[in-house]
Amino acid sequence: MSERHLERSLTDGLPLTMTEAARGLRTRAWSAVELLEMVVRRAQILDPLLNVFAADTFDTALLAARAADADFASGVSRGPLQGIPVAVKDVLATADAPTRANSAVMRQPFFQGRDAPAVSRLREAGATMVGKTATMEFALGAPDPTTGQIITRNPFNTERWTGGTSTGTGAGIGAGLFLGGLGSDTAGSIRIPAAMCGITGFRPTYGTVPTIGMVPLSPSQDTVGPMARSARDCALMLSVIADTNLERGVRRGSIEGIRIGVDPTLTDAPGCDAEVADRMHDALSLLTSMGAKVVSVTLPYYEEMGTVSTLLMCTEALTFHRTRLQSHWSLYGSDTRASLALGALTSSTDYVQAQYVRRAVSIAMDDIFSQVDMVASPTTLTHAPPLEGLDLGAIVPVITTQYWSALRTPAVSIPMGLTSAGLPVGLQIAGRPFADAEVLGLADSFQQQTDFHLQEAPLIAARLT
Amino acid sequence: MTTDADGDSACEITVRTMLHAAGLRPCDREIAALAGSYSTYRAQVERLYSVPIPAGESPATDPVGLLGPSSVHARE
Numbered sequence: 001m002s003e004r005h006l007e008r009s010l011t012d013g014l015p016l017t018m019t020e021a022a023r024g025l026r027t028r029a030w031s032a033v034e035l036l037e038m039v040v041r042r043a044q045i046l047d048p049l050l051n052v053f054a055a056d057t058f059d060t061a062l063l064a065a066r067a068a069d070a071d072f073a074s075g076v077s078r079g080p081l082q083g084i085p086v087a088v089k090d091v092l093a094t095a096d097a098p099t100r101a102n103s104a105v106m107r108q109p110f111f112q113g114r115d116a117p118a119v120s121r122l123r124e125a126g127a128t129m130v131g132k133t134a135t136m137e138f139a140l141g142a143p144d145p146t147t148g149q150i151i152t153r154n155p156f157n158t159e160r161w162t163g164g165t166s167t168g169t170g171a172g173i174g175a176g177l178f179l180g181g182l183g184s185d186t187a188g189s190i191r192i193p194a195a196m197c198g199i200t201g202f203r204p205t206y207g208t209v210p211t212i213g214m215v216p217l218s219p220s221q222d223t224v225g226p227m228a229r230s231a232r233d234c235a236l237m238l239s240v241i242a243d244t245n246l247e248r249g250v251r252r253g254s255i256e257g258i259r260i261g262v263d264p265t266l267t268d269a270p271g272c273d274a275e276v277a278d279r280m281h282d283a284l285s286l287l288t289s290m291g292a293k294v295v296s297v298t299l300p301y302y303e304e305m306g307t308v309s310t311l312l313m314c315t316e317a318l319t320f321h322r323t324r325l326q327s328h329w330s331l332y333g334s335d336t337r338a339s340l341a342l343g344a345l346t347s348s349t350d351y352v353q354a355q356y357v358r359r360a361v362s363i364a365m366d367d368i369f370s371q372v373d374m375v376a377s378p379t380t381l382t383h384a385p386p387l388e389g390l391d392l393g394a395i396v397p398v399i400t401t402q403y404w405s406a407l408r409t410p411a412v413s414i415p416m417g418l419t420s421a422g423l424p425v426g427l428q429i430a431g432r433p434f435a436d437a438e439v440l441g442l443a444d445s446f447q448q449q450t451d452f453h454l455q456e457a458p459l460i461a462a463r464l465t
Numbered sequence: 466m467t468t469d470a471d472g473d474s475a476c477e478i479t480v481r482t483m484l485h486a487a488g489l490r491p492c493d494r495e496i497a498a499l500a501g502s503y504s505t506y507r508a509q510v511e512r513l514y515s516v517p518i519p520a521g522e523s524p525a526t527d528p529v530g531l532l533g534p535s536s537v538h539a540r541e
Contacts, residue, residue: 220526301516303509303512304512304513304516307509307510307512307513308513311510311513318487322487322488325489326487326488326489326490329489329490329491334495337491337495338495338498338499340489341484341489341491341495341499342499342506344483344484344486344487344489345479345480345483345484345499345503345506346510350510350513352524353510353513353514353524354513355524355525355526356516356518356522356523356524356525357513357516357518358524358525359518359519359522359523359524359525360516360517360518360519360522361516362525363519363522393502
């Protein structure tokens with residue numbers, strides 16, 4: 001396939017990947033200002049439909065783009081993201097816009113006037129920051145129109161959920177309102193919207209990207225990570241935002257002999273959509289044809305680790321919110337309230353036992369990772385559900401992300417095709433701690449043979465023409 | 466003899482008491498909903514106590530410890 005052709009939109013020529021955008025900037029195919037103008041035009045047309053932005057920063061972005069062009073003209077390199085439009089989930093502090101976490105409660109300054117370190121690293125690498133993107137309330141709740149929340153819509157079908165909780169970053173990249181962005185992933189909040197919006201999202205090894213300046217959810221599971229069209233773009237962003245002790249980039253080369261563990265109970269489960277299982281089978285067939293070996297494994301205490309992740313999240317979140325929740329109960333969305341209340345229904349003994357289980361399963365996974373190099377599964381066992389009547393209680397059993405969150409290992413979600421309803425589904429690849437480059441390397445190898453990650457939603461193309 | 470109604474009532478009392486202890490004041494409808502799901506959640510949490518913990522291991526409150534090689538001494 002013609003990679004260069006496919007990495008540009010057939011509608012307006014927008015480069016779809018950061019890698020392609022950077023190439024064009026350096027060959028003068030477009031300037032940073034022209035690139036910004038392309039995404040701003042898209043935002044003006046599409047954001048009223050999709051509700052991606054919590055706040056746009058187009059004015060400051062224009063200044064940054066002009067500065068990037070001046071630097072290009074004088075041969076100054078600010079870094080690999082120079083002149084590339086990106087956005088940041090509205091749980092991360094930025095100096096040029098307030099942090100609201102999509103909540104009526106969050107009205108006091110948070111990290112006022114300062115960038116979170118992950119954000120400042122993007123700016124230092126030359127990125128053009130176009131705005132703060134919507135989140136589900138405090139990266140926890142569900143869309144609740146009664147509290148005035150921004151409700152983001154899926155670019156593949158606006159009646160469908162984007163996946164959460166990095167809703168705006170997922171939908172915005174899927175619709176080409178920016179080329180990359182930051183999300184936060186506690187129990188799957190990068191990987192789930194990546195799967196449902198047809199893009200790539202990466203949860204790095206816990207602790208490798210600073211979470212300072214992030215509205216906390218579950219500090220023992222919280223991560224900040226990249227979302228973009230491709231694994232290669234995610235690796236590029238990770239190389240900028242991660243601390244120095246992490247191997248950078250994607251590990252390239254043949255995947256001959258790589259052992260990929262698959263737990264068949266996940267795709268055989270009654271809750272797994274047959275089409276998702278089919279796409280998974282197709283993805284594994286492709287990887288096998290490329291030389292990988294698929295090995296059947298049983299993930300130890302899979303269901304219990306879902307409980308661990310939920311318990312830790314709700315309990316730790318309550319510690320941050322307790323005082324405000326006492327005085328502003330009704331200002332929180334109903335699902336946020338219910339999740340935080342669950343934290344109050346959990347004892348300290350339960351919390352410690354959850355941490356013991358985490359340890360035990362971590363040890364058990366050492367054995368699994370002696371048999372396989374990585375583990376693959378569908379990111380979600382269904383495609384995006386309807387927004388109307390969305391029931392988070394029904395979502396939890398069909399996500400496979402919490403296991404790796406509780407283990408604090410790296411995991412990526414990459415597109416693996418569409419269902420017959422035209423909705424994307426994701427392939428999750430997880431690795432052992434600090435195997436970030438290997439995980440992204442396998443994802444990149446898959447994307448060198450497929451173009452699922454470059455697919456544009458027909459709805460978006462129709463709106464732009 | 467305990468009936469389902471007794472169990473539901475006990476759940477609601479437990480939920481109401483624990484929320485009250487945390488200083489939270491949901492309305493009756495929300496308490497009823499939380500009480501309705503509490504027994505399922507409680508059963509899930511109880512299952513965590515059935516997971517065997519290797520002797521000598523400590524809870525995973527230390528992220529570095531969790532991410533590094535597991536406690537070799539405890540497994541030997």
